[in-house]
Amino acid sequence: xxxxxxxxxxxxxxxxxxxxxxxxxxxxxxxxxxxxxxxxxxxxxxxxxxxxxxxxxxxxxxxxxxxxxxxxxxxxxxxxxxxxxxxxxxxxxxxxxxxxxxxxxxxxxxxxxxxxxxxxxxxxxxxxxxxxxxxxxxxxxxxxxxxxxxxxxxxxxxxxxxxxxxxxxxxxxxxxxxxxxxxx
Amino acid sequence: xxxxxxxxxxxxxxxxxxxxxxxxxxxxxxxxxxxxxxxxxxxxxxxxxxxxxxxxxxxxxxxxxxxxxxxxxxxxxxxxxxxxxxxxxxxxxxxxxxxxxxxxxxxxxxxxxxxxxxxxxxxxxxxxxxxxxxxxxxxxxxxxxxxxxxxx
Numbered sequence: 001x002x003x004x005x006x007x008x009x010x011x012x013x014x015x016x017x018x019x020x021x022x023x024x025x026x027x028x029x030x031x032x033x034x035x036x037x038x039x040x041x042x043x044x045x046x047x048x049x050x051x052x053x054x055x056x057x058x059x060x061x062x063x064x065x066x067x068x069x070x071x072x073x074x075x076x077x078x079x080x081x082x083x084x085x086x087x088x089x090x091x092x093x094x095x096x097x098x099x100x101x102x103x104x105x106x107x108x109x110x111x112x113x114x115x116x117x118x119x120x121x122x123x124x125x126x127x128x129x130x131x132x133x134x135x136x137x138x139x140x141x142x143x144x145x146x147x148x149x150x151x152x153x154x155x156x157x158x159x160x161x162x163x164x165x166x167x168x169x170x171x172x173x174x175x176x177x178x179x180x181x182x183x184x
Numbered sequence: 185x186x187x188x189x190x191x192x193x194x195x196x197x198x199x200x201x202x203x204x205x206x207x208x209x210x211x212x213x214x215x216x217x218x219x220x221x222x223x224x225x226x227x228x229x230x231x232x233x234x235x236x237x238x239x240x241x242x243x244x245x246x247x248x249x250x251x252x253x254x255x256x257x258x259x260x261x262x263x264x265x266x267x268x269x270x271x272x273x274x275x276x277x278x279x280x281x282x283x284x285x286x287x288x289x290x291x292x293x294x295x296x297x298x299x300x301x302x303x304x305x306x307x308x309x310x311x312x313x314x315x316x317x318x319x320x321x322x323x324x325x326x327x328x329x330x331x332x333x334x335x336x
Contacts, residue, residue: 024222032214046215053222054229124208132209147199147206175202 005069009060024053027070030149031077037144038081038137048084052077074149074159078141085137131181139174142167235330242319242327249312256305263299272297 003011003022011019031052036045055076063072132140145151145159157167264270272294276283283290320327 020226021223025219028214028219028222029211032218033212036212042215045212046218046221049214049218050222050225054225057226057229124205125210128205128208129210143202143206147202148209150203175198 006065009063009069012060020057023069027073028053031073034074034077034141034144034149035081037132037140038078039084040133044084048077048080052080055080068155071151071155071158074145074151075161078159078161081137127182131178134181135174135177139170139177142171143174143178146171232330235326238319238323239327239330242316242323245312245316245319249309249316252305252309253313256302256309260299260302260306263302267297267299269294269297269299 003019005023005026008019008023012023028049032045032049035048035052036042039045039048052073056073059076063069132143135143141160142156145156146153151159153167153171154164156162156171157164160167162170272290276290276294
């Protein structure tokens, strides 16, 4: 029987320890992947993922049923990544600013369709990985959540704690940057 | 074709393009053993939470019993002194013959003068002291370990 996330939480509080394990197993890959693409370091991604699930367990009683668990857990993952970033004192966005003070995204044209040749290139995986790594985490995460985890913009806004329009404009900038990197 | 329809179509195609692009990303597999590490970390966290609760309970009981034991002892002593029970008992002991003759009256007088409230209060606080002591003796390694870890 495939129990929903909310049902698993209810079952866990009724004493079914296995329910928590199923919940962790269900989200382990997605959360690890999300964290990995944020920090780009497997050891740190492992530690942060572990911390994310411990935080989830610690705050499980505060989880509201009317909320989507998937959004909630990704929001925790995002916050844990931000905490990690604060500890490491990384300033990734300023790297992309040019001499005139304009951000890199503002200097390039709007996103458009991807050429077919690009999607058929043999080295597309490596190129894409490189292109994503060149983006700052705030842009990379939006693309990753939208195209890899298939979250809507509204859900991404909830996860990131940003306004819907901010997410949409960041997404547009991220696509522009990604396209620029891919087509170089 | 309506320009709005063209725009929506274009956006939809773009989304599909990028979704297709992202399928080229190799899925990042979590390292083997990460699941077990998470379960272990949660288990440790659970134990830590239980120890914290135990320590809180122990300290609360310790403080309460430190306050209530001398207080209930003072109440008991005062009640014993004011009840006259000591007078009845000493009379019974000094004149055992009279006690035997009037044993029913004596017993009733002694029973009436027993400071029940004081005895109950003192018994409860002694019980609390013993329970706190027992709790410490049974869980001393856990409690001391947690305290040492917290202060180090």
